[in-house]
Amino acid sequence: MTCRPLALFLTFLALTAPAAQARVVLPRVLGHGMVLQREKPVPIWGTAAPGEAVTVQFHGQQQRTTAAADGQWRVTLPSMKASSTGAELTISGTNVIRLRDVLVGEVWLCSGQSNMEYTMRKNSKVTVPPQPEPNPLTELERAHNPQIRIFLVNRKELAKPDSLHRGWSIAQDSALRAFSAPAYFFAQELQTKLGVPVGVISSAVPGSRIEPWISETAFRADSYYAQPVGGDPGKFYEPMIRPLAPFALRGFCWYQGESNCFLAETSTYTHKMRTLIESWRGAWQDAALPFYYVQLAPFKYSESKEPKQPLTPQTLPLFWEAQEAVLAQVPRTGLIVTTDLVTKLDDIHPPYKWQIGRRLAYLALHDTYGRSEVAACGPVxxxxxxxxxxxxxxxxxxxxxxxxxxxxxxxxxxxxxxxxxxxxxxxxxxxxxxxxxxxxxxxxxxxxxxxxxxxxxxxxxxxxxxxxxxxxxxxxxxxxxxxxxxx
Structure with a gap:
């Protein structure tokens, strides 16, 4: 008799387990308040029980599919025009998920190391000469534009399911304080000039080299890398980039290189950037995705203590040259110059992040959106x-x-x-x-x-x-x- 309660409990688990597993689950990047990419097919995907019927409804569209044997399912919404009015996106299976306040506009992914991660909270505390109004240093105090939505990638959580679907936020208050300043000002400039909703994703790690942002598969597939590549290939790509695909994007922004410049890299960095760009475009199955990036700012690398490689005052110019070389090797790329955005040459995190974001936006406006009146670069x-x-x-x-x-x-x-x-x-x-x-x-x-x-x-x-x-x-x-x- 003492075993009967246990047997009943195990029977209950066996009967309820299939029901528990039959729920539709979405990736974290799909959530309330998100922005869907306009004028491009929009994938919606997730997991469910094998064979479970899934229906997705949005803006009068309805797409149906069945989960595969491994539980994966995916539908693609036809391209849509921009919409600044929040609408509900419904995903129905055994359970029903209703994502509220979904907009349609422009979506960009911003990545890199600490200068891309550099938060709006830090931006509000920098010391620079007086700025014209509206002062970008006080942007946090007035930021309240429901047409700008932000998504901050958490390395430990992005690949995990989220039943609350709250990863996206309006760019304001505490969510904005912790968000990338370059990414925010990039989005702000686009939203102002284009007049449509803009969603921007920030996925950055301070101190990271370029190698962790590239998949191991991409390294193995390229004969250029005859020797094993250091820097933990794929360490950040797997938890912070791959789970975002195939979320529809317009393009990428990249602000990284300091950690590789400290290693006195030149042409090897050029090739790694090429590998990264091609592998990311491959993950999204779109070779036309634009990739805009930041040429590093002046800094006294030659005075760094205990460098891993000999560094001279020409180490940085040679790295600038390596960054520039990508433009000739990879189509649909663009670079901004930052030689004027420095206050202290011993500060690896220079201020003026609003200028970084805006200059990246100028590239996008000119090259991607065809705004010929916008100046995208200075003398070359x-x-x-x-x-x-x-x-x-x-x-x-x-x-x-x-x-x-x-x-x-x-x-x-x-x-x-x-x-x-x-x-x-x-x-x-x-x-x-x-x-x-x-x-x-x-x-x-x-x-x-x-x-x-x-x-x-x-x-x-x-x-x-x-x-x-x-x-x-x-x-x-x-x-x-x-x-x-x-x-």
Whole structure:
């Protein structure tokens, strides 16, 4: 008789277990208040009991499917126009899930290391010169735009099911305080200019190298990586990127590199970025997804204590060059320059995160959304021509004109003759060109610009964007592997 209660309990568990397992479960990224990508097919997916019928309803659409043998199910909603009015998305199986206040607009994924993770709380406490109104430092106090929605990835929880579906928030109050400042200001600029809802996902880890953000599969599939790759490949990709796919996105923003620059990487980093971009696009099965990223800001890497690799004042410029090389190797990419966004050269986390976000948005507006009136980048080197003692620098077609930001003589230029010794140079703007010369250099052979880790030059476009660092003496073997794409 003493065993009877136990037997009854085990029988009860056996009878109720199938019912408990038959519930429809959604990934965390699908939740109340989310933004669905407009004008693209929208996957909705999850798990259920094998063979369980699942129905998804939204905006008058209805899609049905049956869970596979492993419990996975997925439907795809046809593309929709933007909608700023919250609607209910219903997923029905044995149970019914009703996701409230769902919008349709633009969705972007922002990732990287600490400078992308840099929170709005930190942003409100930085010390910078007085800012024009509305002051971005006080954005937390007034942020209340229901058309901007944010989703902060938690490394330990993203892959786990969530019965509350509360991962998305309006960009305000405590949710915004803990959210990425660059990602928020990127979303704010897009929402202001496009006039549609914007959802932005932040998935970043301070101090992370690029390798953990790339799947192990991607590394194994590329013969370039003949030796095992350090840096824990896939460590962050698996819990923080893969579970987000196939949530429909417009594109990616990336702010990372400091940890790899400390290792004095150059062309290896270029290839790793290429691997990352291609693997992420592969995860979303969309090779056209744009990828915009941040060129690192000036910082005294050469003065770091106990470096793992020898570092010099040229370590950072060489890394800038490696970042820039991605533009020629991978289509639909874009880079922003940040040489002017520094207050202290010993601070690896420079302020002005609102400018970072806005400049990334300028790239998206110009290249992705076709807003030709938006200036996406500052002066970019095109060619060198010498005339006697003067080197003449031409730039790629530029929106606006060349200017000295502070009205002072141009800074950051050095020039070398046949001996290869670079010396400080005088430079002046002449129309669409910059003329460079130096006493003692009778016949210039090469010019470098901002080729120092501490360089904060004043050559800008009159649209407020800084010139990209360059050197004209770059070895031919390092020129983008012979592959060229338009940005």
């Amino acid at each position: 080197f095109r060619s060198l021509k010498t005339k006697g003692q003067t080197a003449e620098i031409s730039f790629q077609p530029l929106q606006g004109r060349l200017v000295s930001k502070d009205g002072q003589p141009l800074t950051g230029f050095t020039v070398a003759g046949a001996d290869g010794a670079f010396v400080p140079a005088q430079a002046r703007i002449k129309g669409k060109r910059v003329l460079v010369s130096a006493p003692g250099v009778a016949r210039p052979v090469a010019v470098r610009f901002a080729w120092h880790e501490a360089s904060q030059p004043n050559l800008f476009s009159d649209r407020g964007l800084p010139a990209r660092p360059f050197r004209t003496d770059k070895p031919a073997a390092e020129t983008a592997g012979g592959v060229s794409f338009s940005r």
